[in-house]
Amino acid sequence: xxxxxxxxxxxxxxxxxxxxxxxxxxxxxxxxxxxxxxxxxxxxxxxxxxxxxxxxxxxxxxxxxxxxxxxxxxxxxxxxxxxxxxxxxxxxxxxxxxxxxxxxxxxxxxxxxxxxxxxxxxxxxxxxxxxxxxxxxxxxxxxxxxxxxxxxxxxxxxxxxxxxxxxxxxxxxxxxxxxxxxxxxxxxxxxxxxxxxxxxxxxxxxxxxxxxxxxxxxxxxxxxxxxxxxxxxxxxxxxxxxxxxxxxxxxxxxxxxxxxxxxxxxxxxxxxxxxxxxxxxxxxxxxxxxxxxxxxxxxxxxxxxxxxxxxxxxxxxxxxxxxxxxxxxxxxxxxxxxxxxxxxxxxxxxxxxxxxxxxxxxxxxxxxxxxxxxxxxxxxxxxxxxxxxxxxxxxxxxxxxxxxxxxxxxxxxxxxxxxxxxxxxxxxxxxxxxxxxxxxxxxxxxxxxxxxxx
Numbered sequence: 333x334x335x336x337x338x339x340x341x342x343x344x345x346x347x348x349x350x351x352x353x354x355x356x357x358x359x360x361x362x363x364x365x366x367x368x369x370x371x372x373x374x375x376x377x378x379x380x381x382x383x384x385x386x387x388x389x390x391x392x393x394x395x396x397x398x399x400x401x402x403x404x405x406x407x408x409x410x411x412x413x414x415x416x417x418x419x420x421x422x423x424x425x426x427x428x429x430x431x432x433x434x435x436x437x438x439x440x441x442x443x444x445x446x447x448x449x450x451x452x453x454x455x456x457x458x459x460x461x462x463x464x465x466x467x468x469x470x471x472x473x474x475x476x477x478x479x480x481x482x483x484x485x486x487x488x489x490x491x492x493x494x495x496x497x498x499x500x501x502x503x504x505x506x507x508x509x510x511x512x513x514x515x516x517x518x519x520x521x522x523x524x525x526x527x528x529x530x531x532x533x534x535x536x537x538x539x540x541x542x543x544x545x546x547x548x549x550x551x552x553x554x555x556x557x558x559x560x561x562x563x564x565x566x567x568x569x570x571x572x573x574x575x576x577x578x579x580x581x582x583x584x585x586x587x588x589x590x591x592x593x594x595x596x597x598x599x600x601x602x603x604x605x606x607x608x609x610x611x612x613x614x615x616x617x618x619x620x621x622x623x624x625x626x627x628x629x630x631x632x633x634x635x636x637x638x639x640x641x642x643x644x645x646x647x648x649x650x651x652x653x654x655x656x657x658x659x660x661x662x663x664x665x666x667x668x669x670x671x672x673x674x675x676x677x678x679x680x681x682x683x684x685x686x687x688x689x690x691x692x693x694x695x696x697x698x699x700x701x702x703x704x705x706x707x708x709x710x711x712x713x714x715x716x717x718x719x720x721x722x723x724x725x726x727x728x729x730x731x732x733x734x735x736x737x738x739x740x741x742x743x744x745x746x747x748x749x750x751x752x753x754x755x756x757x758x759x760x761x762x763x764x765x766x767x768x769x770x771x772x773x774x775x776x777x778x779x780x781x782x783x784x785x786x
């Protein structure tokens with residue numbers, strides 16, 4: 333039976349639908365935050381892009397697009413969205429309500445008052461009603477776990493040169509080669525007429541340096557160690573936007589769509605022998621990334637665009653606690669968080685600690701910027717991988733972002749004949765960058781030595 337594949341637009345992704353994230357929400361009744369969440373799609377969908385990283389005193393408009401769904405209970409009722417956004421300055425306890433205005437295009441929006449944009453940042457959440465008795469809170473944690481916008485007073489600006497397509501750096505080595513198929517030395521390919529070619533969704537590096545590939549087409553993890561035959565670990569996989577993260581203790585965390593029996597994605601954990609440890613549904617209906625954090629796995633979910641913790645093992649973190657513990661930044665070592673905001677004209681990156689911006693960068697390019705494939709701590713800054721593209725050509729650019737600016741950069745060929753998970757083509761392990769590449773002949777994991785301080 334063919335799987336249904338559904339690749340989401342991420343907050344790290346720009347391109348076809350520029351500046352908007354298409355979000356599906358679970359709806360609760362209009363009574364209040366203590367009411368039990370119900371899976372009810374009558375509300376429809378919301379489009380919202382959190383600003384996340386701002387310049388001091390930068391004008392900010394919070395915009396929420398509402399795509400009304402069909403009401404099974406009241407099919408004759410007219411959908412007429414309205415709502416409030418609640419804001420507070422960083423370090424204060426009181427939220428203040430601001431009414432969302434209805435724009436001519438049907439969107440709801442509000443200008444953030446200047447008193448919130450001159451300090452260290454602000455928190456916010458929105459409550460939106462559809463006029464038919466349904467409402468949604470975004471993010472779902474409301475005042476207990478609001479969205480946050482950091483404000484940086486100092487930025488390091490990086491202006492990239494024009495790309496010279498076709499002159500990408502060659503890999504230093506190829507650590508995995510596999511043909512397409514189901515055999516011991518193959519990785520699965522799902523393809524057909526009027527269907528995208530789908531290869532392995534994702535990969536990651538184990539603590540001992542082994543490459544682990546999520547071969548979801550064949551329902552297995554493929555483990556590659558130097559000069560050894562691949563080892564295959566059969567796993568349950570329910571389709572959708574698969575992703576993989578390997579923790580420091582070797583535990584593998586696999587994200588999938590949850591299958592027909594689940595209305596939300598599921599994260600399952602497996603030990604190094606492939607035995608299931610635990611599985612937990614997510615608190616939100618869509619997710620695109622799982623990453624290993626210092627306190628356990630973190631999942632980037634929608635509609636909140638927050639990082640949800642799911643727990644190291646047994647018992648995992650239940651959905652209600654995921655919402656309460658959600659963060660807009662991704663936790664990394666050193667009590668830091670990585671924050672990324674991409675747009676066609678520039679990409680913004682920051683390392684933050686609590687409400688304070690430790691370091692921030694703006695990356696500009698003469699061509700359009702696409703998705704941010706990777707942003708990981710490296711030295712005193714970040715190693716980032718972004719897509720540069722024109723209407724006819726594209727490449728990935730690897731950037732060493734340090735406080736002084738760009739200390740190193742090189743181009744990498746796309747090598748994306750088959751689809752993967754949208755943000756899982758690259759992984760950083762120490763000072764080595766790995767890339768998942770595909771061609772008609774099969775799959776490769778390529779290695780690039782970065783150098784410099786890790």
